[in-house]
Structures are given as structure tokens and as C-alpha cells.
Amino acid sequence: MEERTAGTSPGGGGRTGRNLPAAIAVGLGLGALVLGTVYSIKELFLPVVTAAVGVGALELIKAYATRGIRVPAVPVLAGLATMQAAAYWGGPQWLLAAFAIFAFVLLIWRMFSAGTDGYVRDASASVFTLFYPAMLSAFVALLLKEGDGDHRVIIFIAVTVASDIGGYIAGVLFGRHQLTVISPKKTWEGLAGSVVACTAVGAWLVTWLLGGQIWQGALIGALAAVLATVGDLIESMIKRDLGIKDLGSILPGHGGLMDRLDSLVTTLVPVWLLMTLFFG
Template sequence: MTAQPHPAEPSGPEREPARRRSGVADAPATTGIGPLPRPGDGTGPTVRAGQLPRPPLPPLPPRPVVRPEQVTGPGTVGLRWDAEDDTPAGEPAQPAGGHRDDDPDGAPPLTAVPDAPGHEVTGEAPVDTPSGAPRVTGRAGRDMAAAIGVGLALGGTVIAALLIWRPAFLLVLTVAVVISIVELTGALRNGGHQTPRAPVLVGAVAMVALAWTRGPSGLVVAFLLTVFAVLLWRLGDGPLGYLRDASAGVFVALYVPLLAGFAVLLLVPDDGVARVLAFIATVVCSDVGGFAAGVLFGKHPMAPTVSPKKSWEGLAGSVAACVAIGVLLMTLTFHGPWWGGALFGVAIALTATLGDLGESLLKRDLGIKDMGDLLPGHGGLMDRMDSLLPSAAVAWLVLSAVAPV
């Protein structure tokens, strides 16, 4: 069967009547928008057969305005803003919460994303915690209630050991030194230093014992024997990294047990309990005075790359508090000159601050926040020994000069 060719569409004057006869031009649209416009009649664009004009898109709904305090969720760090924005027109809005220690002229960062480090900077608690209840943290991002409770427990243990039986303080100090060595060597090993731990632990016990029984000479001899033992112990692991690991072992022996031995030397005289208590009380005043002055007046960072929250105003507060208690202790307890108490206070304030900065520098080099997690609100025990260890040596030297036995 032969296919018939499709008739050609008429053109010219005969095209429009043919389209009307076929019902294309006058057919109503099935979309409810009325008849299609005809070409050339001025009612709209020319529409070919089979094409329908698109209806206009509906306007988009307005986007909801989400305030920062509405952003919550698991693992979200939310900062608190005021419920009402009272900022005058034309001025940038300022979130509540005060200034930061590391940026005195700026506001807290707008961190409302998972795992954002905003609470470490501003001291604000995260919105959600694993226990379901928000934690109360201080400006350092720590649980202040736990920190205060642990601090009181540690202080009570030390005071009880000193007042009940002096040798009991040696046991408390030895336990603290052993735990601190374990924490410090563990942090160094995580940083790639295979520090010999066993000879340092044995040497620490020997330093405490010989400092109590033989005085300064016994402490020095025990330290030298510990250094020799560390060098020999590390030979068993071969030459690779020997200098690095042996140096780390000697550093730990010097930093923890040797400096702690000076606290034992403070305890040796008949008034040793008063000397140890004076040393610890002055270090505590340094921490409290520096914290209070830094919070109230801190504007100029002392070492922003090491510890951004330490300020020169905080150091001035530490010196003032230490000088005040040093003068009182020297004149009332040791019956020495007032200037000796002022010298004692200044020396303790400086060494306590340098000890804290030194451990902060060490932790930043190792890329850690705390040496351990033994003490809630504090970190590790080594984090509490940082300012006490160098201050013990300076306290023994100054008291031996201005208040000799």
C-alpha cells in the first residue's frame, strides 16, 4: 500500500482560515487561563500550536529570621544573647557575655556549630552535655565546682599530714611525685620521646628519702645517681634517638623529684611545718591574686602565644598578694625583717608564674591541654604541681637567707 503524502499547510492569506476551520486558533486552553492570544491582534505573543504560556511563578515565602540563641542541638556550642536587641540603629549588635581575656576589645566569637571551641574561649557552657544537664564552667572552661572541691580536698590532705605527723607529709609528697612523673612521661611518650620511666621513679623515691635523712647533699647525690641510671637504662634500646630520650629522662628527673626535694628540705628544721605551710600559702595567694586581678583588670597579655589569659595586671596582683602575706608571715611567724617577707613574696610570685608559663609552653609543644585527667576541674596532678615545684626551691633558698634556723 502506497503511503499518501501529508498535505502541505496553506500559506499566505489562506493560512489563517484553515487554522480556524481546524479549531486550533480558537480552542480554549485547558489550564483555565482563557483562550490563547491570536497572532498579530496585540493581545500577547504569538503562540504556536501545542505551546501554552507558562503561568507566573508565585512569590517565595519570606525566610525566617533565626536568632543565635535559637540554634541548639547535640554537640552545639551555643552562646547566650539578650532576648531583646537594644542596639541603636546604625551600630553593630554586641552579644552579651563581656570581653575575652585574649581579645579585650572584642566580643565572644559567634560559635554555634558542632564542636566549635567557643566555650574554651568564653567560658560559656555548651548547650547540651552527655549527662543532659549544662555544666557550670569558669572563664577557663573548667567545672568550677569540681575544681574548688578538689582543691580543698588536696589542701586538707596536705595540712592534715603536716599537723598530725611530719613524716606523713613525706608519704603524701612521694605519692604526688610518682603520679606526676607518670603523667609527664606519658605526655612525652605521646609526643615521640621514649622517656625511661623506671629509673626516674626509683630515683624520685631515693631523692625524697635522702633529702629527709641527709639534707641538701643527699638530695644532690640521689639526683646524680638518677641521671646516671637514666643514661645506662636507655642504652638497652639502641642508639636511635638516644640523645632525645635520655635528655627527656634527665629533664623529668630534674623537673619533678629534684625540685620536690626542696619541699622536703623545708620540712627538716624544727619549724619545718611552718616553713612548708608558708611556702604553700604564698603560692596559693599568688594564684588567687593573679586570677582576681586578671579577671578585673587584665588588658595586656603577658605571653599571648603561650598562655593568652595571663596578663601583666594579673602578675601585679600576684606580686601584691604574695608581698602582703610574705610580710605577715616573716614578721609574725619567723620574727624576721619585713623586707625579708617582701623579698620572699616577690620571689614566690615570679617563680610561681614562670613555673605555670613553663608547663603551658611544654603542653603547647606537645599539643595537649592537660597532663592528665586524674583531678576533675584541674586536669592531671602535674597541672597542679607546675607552680609549686620551682617555688619550693626558691622558698628554701630565700628562707635560709632571711630566716636561718
Template sequence: MVNPEEDPADGGEHNTHGHPREVLHAKIEATRADIERQVHATRAQIDQVNERIEARTGRNLILAILIGVGLGAILLVSLIVIKDLFALVALIFVGFSTFELVTALKITPRKLDPVPNVIAALGIVTAAYFNDPVVMWSSLLGGIAFAVVWRLIAQMIEADGRTAPEIFRDVIAITLVQVYVPFMASFAVALTRRENGEWWALAFLIVVVSVDVGAYASGLSFGKHPMAPKISPKKTWEGFAGAVIAAQIAGILLALFMLEVPWWVGTILGALLVISATVGDLAESMIKRDIGIKDMSSWLPGHGGFLDRLDSMLPSAPLAFAIFVVFSPLSTLVAS
């Protein structure tokens, strides 16, 4: 009998080449295998590039970008959509940052207590919400006094024989923590409480981020001459040049299209903030080098800790507040 699926006249061609559906299936499988090979090859190339970047900068670039975008989205919502939410975001960031710094300092011979320092820090940021200089300074002094008294009482209870100079260094460290993290951050909260201050807060954050991105990209591409090798070996003068250019571009664009002030105000904003951001970055690097750690914590993969992200922003916040006070009246002149 003749198989109905075979045609005697075709000389068994289908036996040689297979059923059309089998041929189609084979082509699909071959295409899928080719796509998978390309995907694997591309992924391998991306991994190699990321490994080279991580070896050069010490950061996982992909994770850093994802987390940075997430944190940026939170800040945007808190500043633009729900203005009062920014104070809550600041409380969270400052609380974690203070805890990180106090915990890191405990590695050294200094003794600090996380609970009173975090409570004092949260109190300082909360006081800034009322936008009253007297309240802000009073909260700083009160917070330092609270954490110092707690430490002195704890020292008396422990009675471990530490000398007066050692205890005095504890007091200095407590003061440093409260001034460096919550008090500087409180100016950003106070800025958002001013009329149109949220736009200036957003502007200074954008400029600081531009400084970081410009320094990172330029340093990665052209960095050869270390800027402060004993403090931060991977920071270069080429990176700083890229930061200056990025800050100027961001400052001018923000001045013209968001802050509605003359373009030259943007150049001043960019010039001052690139200095404060760089100093903040180097200051935190110096603290970490003194302690003997790479990152304040590992809570933010690709970034380190919360303080590792705020280091450039903290000294920039008081400066941004001062720039707002001096130059924000120009917006009414431009508008008129």
C-alpha cells in the same frame, strides 16, 4: 440528713474554700513548689556563671575549688599535725607527676620509660628526707644514671634504627624529668626536716597558692593584655599584677604572725615567689604546648593532673629553702 461536718448556717462556705487541712496542704505544696523554682533558678544562674568562667579559663571552678580545698587539707595535716607525713604526701605527688610527664613526653618522638623514671624520682624524694646535700645530689645523679641505662638497654633490645642524636634527646628528656619534678620537690621535703622548717614550707605553699588565686581572680575580672600569648594565651599582665598584690599581702602577714621575722622579709618572700611561681606556670605551659596537650592528665577534675597543680610550687621549693637558710636566723632576733 444533715452532714455533721457541714453547718447549714454557713451557706456552704466550706464547700467553696475546702477543708482547712486541705487549704493548709495546698499552701504547703505551693510554698514547696516556689522554693523548688527558686532553687532551680539559682542553680541555673550558678551553672551559667560557671560555664562563662570555664569558657574564659578552661576550668570547672566548682570542682577546682573542692579539690583544691581537699588537697590543701591534706597538706595542712601533713605539715602541722604529723610532720613526717609530709614526705609520704610528697612521694605520692611526685610519683604521679613524674608518671604524667613521662607519659606525656612519649607522645613526642622522645622515648622514656615510666618505671625507671618513677623509681628514680621516688628515690630522690626519699633521699631528701635525710636532709643531707651530698645524699640529695648523689640521689639525683644516681637516679638519672639509672633511668638512662634502662633506656639504653631498652634501645638495644628494640633495635629500631633510631639515630644517636635521637637517643641523646631521650637522655636530655630523662634529665629534665628528674631535675624538674623530683629534685625541685625534694627541697620542700628537706625544708620540713629543718627546725621550724615545716612552718616555712607551709608559708611558701600559702604564698604560691595566693599567687595562683590572685592571678586567677584578677585575670578573670580585668585581664585584657596577654602576658605570653604564644605560651599561655589566658595569662595576662592584669592577672600578674593581682598575683603580686596577693603575694605581698600573704608574705607580710605570714612573716609577722607565723614565721616571726621582720615584715620586710615577707615582702622579699612574696616578691621572689611570685616570680618563681609564674615562671613555673609558664614553663609547664611551654612543655604542654610543645607536646600538644592541654593538661598533663585528667586525674584531678578542674585542675588537670598532679603536675598541673605542682607547676608553680616546684621551682618555688628550692627558692623557699634558700630564703629559709638566709632569713630564718632573724626569728631568734625578733623573739629576743
């Protein structure tokens, strides 16, 4: 999510450049959905993730099409659902196997769906989409499958959201120094706000929910802040390369699903790895 440091919005965002009431309402609704599924029957969270990432993948596929890049939606979505199930009921090995199988399916699919012109371009974009966001998102199933998986998922989401909120507030209030030309509205002050917010939330939740050490939670949070920012920049690079401003508009005040998922999918694997190392 880009920081907004100046300008006005017709949607009522003022300096923020976004419809803040709508963004808050959508955020609260999504939060309620996550908490309601994770802390009731946690397997219900898997179709929620699959649906959200599926929409995000479709947004990417539609964006590719504006540049004549053909990515078949059916095998990508089938691979997404299969990898979620493989990760939850099989583990990392089954997740890797499912990814490899559907990568070959995509290569073969493209072979027989069009001519040789553009094969490398289309096949590369197809496998890329199967990896980002589909395969990366399946690591949430690896978090969820643990005995305390509900807590692990909440911590992962909370530190990533804290990065967005901390960076947004610090960027709006103090942002003066541009972080990178890739995303001109990101600032060093915003990044500092993300790190502070993530570190605090990580330290708090890891000690409270998992009984871990403060330094463990702080490390998870700090890493999440950096990687969430990287995720935002990756999406910005994709949009710049495709020559589009937004990937979608399904969420009022937020944009498309990929605008919410970009930082989550890049944060997920390292957070899963640290939690596995710390808590088994």
C-alpha cells in the same frame, strides 16, 4: 595555672572557663591533707609529696610518648622516692648525690632498653624529668627537716597558692593586656594580682609563724609570684612543644597534677634558699 579571662565552660565555670565549685572543693581537700600531715607527724607529708609528684612525672612521661619519646617510669619514680628520703635524712649533699646516681641509672637504662636511634632524645628527656619535677620537689624535704619545718612548708605552699588565686581573680576582673604569647590567657593585670597577693600573704605568715620581719616575708612572696608565673610558662612551653592541650585530668576543675605542681616546683628552691638565709 592559666588565667581565664573570657569564654564559658560546660562545667559551670562561666567567665572563668573552669568548673569553679569543683576546683574549690578539690583545693580545700588538698589543703586539709597538707595541714593534717604537716601538723601531725610531719614525716607523713613526704609520701604525700612523693605520690603527687610521682603522678605528675607519669603525666609527663605519657605526654612524651605521644611524640615517640621514651622515658622509663620505674627509675624515675625510684629516683624521686630516694631523693625525698636523701634530702630529709641526709641534707643537700645527699640529695645531689642521689640525683647524680639516678641520672646515670637513666642513661644506662636507656642504653640497654632500645637501640641507638633516639638515645640522646630519650636520655635527655629522662634526666629532665628526674630534675623537673622530681629533684626540684625534694627541696620540700629540706624545708620540712628544720625544727620549724612545718611552718616553712605551709608558708611556701601558701604564697604559691596565693599567686594562683591573686592572678586568677585579677585576670578575670581586670585582665586586658596579654603577658606573653606562650600562654595567651595570662595578662599583666593577672601578674600584678599575683604579686600583691603573694607579698601580702608572705609578709603575714612569715611574721606570724616564723617571727620574721615584714620585709622578709614580702620579699619571699614577691619572688614566689614571679617564679610561679615562670613555672606556668615552662609547662605551657612543654605542652606546646608536645602538641597537647593538657597533661592530665585527675583533679576536677584543675586538670592534672602537673597543672598544680608547675608553679610549686619552680618556686621551691628560691624560697628554701631565702628561708635558709633569713632563719638558718
